[in-house]
Structure formats: C-alpha cells, structure tokens
Amino acid sequence: MNIQDLAIRLSDLQSFDGYQFECQPIPGEVDVLQVTVGDFEELPSYVSITDTQVLCITWLFTEDEVKPETRADMMEEMLELNIPIPLSAFAKIGDRYVIFGALSIDSSIEDICHELITLSENAVESISVLEEFLK
Amino acid sequence: MSILKKIMTAVRGGAREVGELIVDANGTRIFEQEIKDADKHMRKAKQDLTEVMAKQMQAGRKAESLKAEISEHEGYTVQALEKDDEELALEIAEKIAGLETEFAEQEEVRKSFSEHVSRLKDLVKKAERQLKEYERQLCMVKTTESVQKASAAITDNFASSNSKILSAKDSLERIKKRQQNTYDRLAAAEELEAENSDQNLKQRMQAAGIGAKEKSGSSVLDRIKANR
Numbered sequence: 001m002n003i004q005d006l007a008i009r010l011s012d013l014q015s016f017d018g019y020q021f022e023c024q025p026i027p028g029e030v031d032v033l034q035v036t037v038g039d040f041e042e043l044p045s046y047v048s049i050t051d052t053q054v055l056c057i058t059w060l061f062t063e064d065e066v067k068p069e070t071r072a073d074m075m076e077e078m079l080e081l082n083i084p085i086p087l088s089a090f091a092k093i094g095d096r097y098v099i100f101g102a103l104s105i106d107s108s109i110e111d112i113c114h115e116l117i118t119l120s121e122n123a124v125e126s127i128s129v130l131e132e133f134l135k
Numbered sequence: 136m137s138i139l140k141k142i143m144t145a146v147r148g149g150a151r152e153v154g155e156l157i158v159d160a161n162g163t164r165i166f167e168q169e170i171k172d173a174d175k176h177m178r179k180a181k182q183d184l185t186e187v188m189a190k191q192m193q194a195g196r197k198a199e200s201l202k203a204e205i206s207e208h209e210g211y212t213v214q215a216l217e218k219d220d221e222e223l224a225l226e227i228a229e230k231i232a233g234l235e236t237e238f239a240e241q242e243e244v245r246k247s248f249s250e251h252v253s254r255l256k257d258l259v260k261k262a263e264r265q266l267k268e269y270e271r272q273l274c275m276v277k278t279t280e281s282v283q284k285a286s287a288a289i290t291d292n293f294a295s296s297n298s299k300i301l302s303a304k305d306s307l308e309r310i311k312k313r314q315q316n317t318y319d320r321l322a323a324a325e326e327l328e329a330e331n332s333d334q335n336l337k338q339r340m341q342a343a344g345i346g347a348k349e350k351s352g353s354s355v356l357d358r359i360k361a362n363r
Contacts, residue, residue, distance in 0.1 A: 028288025030281050039313050042306035048285040052274050055282065059289075061303035093286050127307045134304055 001105070003031035003049060009109050010035060016113040040120040043127075047116075054103040056115050058123040063095040065134050074133035081126065087115060088122040099123050138272040142279050166276065170269045177262035184255040191248035198245055201238040205231055 007023040010033075014020075019038040026032040026046070033047040035056075045058045066074060078090045078097075088101045099122055101115045127134075208231045215224035293300055301309070340346045 026288050026292045028284060028291065030284040030288065032285045032288050034289070034292075039317065040310055041313075042301055042309050046285060046289055048281055050274070050278050050281050053278065055278070055285075057282070057285075059300070065302050065304070093282060096286070124307065124310055127303045131304060131307065134302075 001049065001054070003033045003047070006047065006049070006109075006112065007033050010113070013109075013113065016110075017117060019113075019117050021113070021116065035116055037116050037120040040124060043120060043123045045116050045119050045123075047112075049105070052105055054105060054107055054112060054115075055100060056103070056112075056119050057091075057093075057098050057100040058119050060090075060097045060099055060123060060127060060130075061134060062097070066097075067133055067135055070133045074130060077130065077133075078126075081129065085122050085126065087118045090126070099126060138275055142275060146279065146283075166269070166273050170266065170273060173262060173266045173269060177259060177266060180255060180259045180262055184252065184259060187248055187251050187255060191245060191252055194241055194245035194248055198238060198241040201234055201241060205234045205238065208234065 003025060007025055010021040010023050022036040024034040024036075026034055030048055034044045035047055036044045043058055045056050048055050048057075082089050085099075088099045091098050091100050099119065101119050103111060103115055107115075208227055212224050212227045212231065215221075215227055337346070
C-alpha cells in the first residue's frame with residue numbers, strides 16, 4: 001500500500017464507525033497524507049509509510065507551549081499514561097510532542113481507519129489531561 | 136556504539152540526514168548494500184549446505200549397503216565352514232575383510248560430511264541472525280529519517296499555505312465547542328421528536344374522545360347554565 005492508494009481508499013469510504021475522513025496529500029521528500037477524522041479538524045493525523053510500517057502521527061503541542069516549571073511532571077505523566085492509552089503512544093519529534101500509532105505494512109484499510117479514529121480521540125483526550133501543564 | 140545511540144546523537148545534533156551520520160557519506164545505501172551482500176552469502180551457504188547434505192546421505196546409503204553385504208558374506212562363510220570347505224571359507228573371509236575396509240572408509244567420509252553439515256548450518260544460522268540484525272537497524276534508521284522528512288514536509292506545507300498551527304489548547308477548545316454543538320443539536324432534535332410524538336398522541340386521544348376535551352362556547356354556556 002502506498003499513500004496514494006490509501007488516500008483513494010479513505011476518501012471512497014462514506015463513513016467508518018460514524019466518522020468521515022478527509023485526506024490531503026502533502027508534497028515533500030517523503031509522501032505524507034494529512035487525514036482529518038470527523039470533527040477533529042484541528043488535530044489532523046499525518047500518515048507516512050515506510051518499508052515495514054504505516055506510521056500515523058498527530059501533533060499535540062510544542063515545547064514552547066509547556067510551562068517550563070512543570071515540564072518534568074508532565075513527562076512523567078506522559079510515561080504513566082503511555083500504556084493505558086489504547087493503541088497510541090507519546091513521542092517527541094524535534095521540539096514537538098506527538099502521539100502516534102505504528103501499524104504493520106500489511107494492515108488492512110479497516111485497521112488503519114480504526115487506528116486513525118482512536119488516534120484522534122486519544123489526542124483530544126490527552127490534551128485534556130495534560131492541559132494543566134500547558135501555558 | 137548501538138544504532139539507537141547513534142540515532143539519538145544524530146537527532147540531538149539536529150541532523151536531517153540521520154543515515155548520513157550513521158553510515159558515511161552515501162547514507163543508508165551502503166547499509167542496504169551490506170544487507171544485500173549478507174543475503175547473498177546466506178543463499179550461497181544454504182546452497183552449499185544442501186549439496187553437502189545430499190553427499191552425506193549418499194555416503195550413508197553406501198555404508199549401509201556395505202554393511203548388508205558384509206553380514207551376507209558372513210553367512211556364506213558359515214555355510215562354507217559347515218560344508219568343511221576351509222579354503223572357500225577363507226576366500227570369502229578375505230572378501231569380507233576388503234568390504235570392511237571399504238565400509239570404514241565410507242564411514243569416515245560420512246562423518247566428515249556430517250561435521251561439514253553442522254558447520255554450514257551454524258554458518259547459515261549466524262548469517263540469518265546477522266541479516267535480521269542489519270534489517271532491524273536499517274529499519275530504525277529509515278524510520279527516523281522518514282519521520283524527520285515527513286515532519287519537515289508538514290511544516291513547509293503550513294508555511295506555504297500561510298495557515299497557522301494552532302496551539303493545543305486552542306485546538307482542544309474548538310473541538311470541544313464543536314462537539315458540544317453537535318450534542319446540543321442532537322439533543323434539540325430529540326426533544327423536538329419527543330414533542331412531536333406527544334402532540335401526535337394527544338391528537339389521536341382527542342379523536343377517540345379520551346382525555347381533556349377542547350373547550351368550546353357551547354360547553355362553557357352549558358356549565359354556566361348548570362351553575363345558575
């Protein structure tokens with residue numbers, strides 16, 4: 001599966017579990033697909049495909065948004081939450097905190113849809129929980 | 136240094152081409168070549184292995200048939216002795232001696248093939264593990280690179296479309312507001328639905344003459360007359 005295939009298949013789906021997907025390919029050195037799930041317009045997921053995995057990443061916040069004095073506490077909370085949060089995990093890319101899910105390259109379209117929905121819900125949920133650490 | 140440690144160092148250093156820092160100037164391609172070479176070696180080792188295993192089986196079969204021939208001739212010797220033909224018995228015994236030498240040689244060959252096989256098997260196992268390890272490391276390097284490039288592409292896209300990345304708090308607020316709106320709309324629709332069905336029931340009851348009757352001028356007049 002490549003990004004173009006995925007975009008077509010996601011757009012073809014009228015809805016999945018009551019959610020609709022909106023896809024927008026992002027040009028660049030690697031193919032990235034921006035996917036918006038239902039009402040979670042402000043927190044899109046970015047899908048990229050490597051040789052072995054399908055990576056779905058949602059940006060949460062930047063280092064600038066974190067209250068510096070609570071940074072260590074926040075990190076600890078994120079580590080604690082990492083396992084309870086279903087299917088997704090916290091990570092950091094550069095100065096950006098993200099939540100992501102990695103799937104096998106052989107995953108079905110249903111698996112990917114499920115992942116994207118869960119990821120969006122998890123993103124909102126985790127920002128709600130971590131809000132106290134943000135400026 | 137472990138590959139993860141190298142990745143960490145490269146990322147901390149703000150490198151965009153992680154692969155380059157990890158494997159010389161040609162990036163991950165050298166690494167990929169190494170994997171291809173390791174794969175080729177493993178295939179060759181496996182091919183050698185099957186050939187040697189075939190030879191080992193051949194030697195084994197030959198030894199077995201020699202063994203059978205020996206015991207067959209031992210029988211003949213006994214028969215010759217029973218017939219008191221000492222001379223013939225000796226001749227057969229000499230033949231057995233020749234067979235036994237051949238058998239010992241064949242056994243030697245089989246043993247050396249067996250050792251060769253187990254050595255080759257070890258070699259294949261080692262090559263397979265090495266290959267898996269290379270692939271795992273390459274996967275880590277490639278994923279790191281891919282994520283960095285994807286991240287750069289997204290940032291560039293935001294910049295070129297002049298749209299601003301919202302802060303997490305703002306995003307959350309907007310999403311929650313929108314969700315609240317949706318819930319409110321759903322709740323309103325439900326309420327309306329309930330009212331409609333209530334109205335409907337009332338109308339049907341009235342039609343059937345059940346419940347409070349609608350007030351009319353004549354019924355009011357009747358009541359006043361009755362109270363007079």
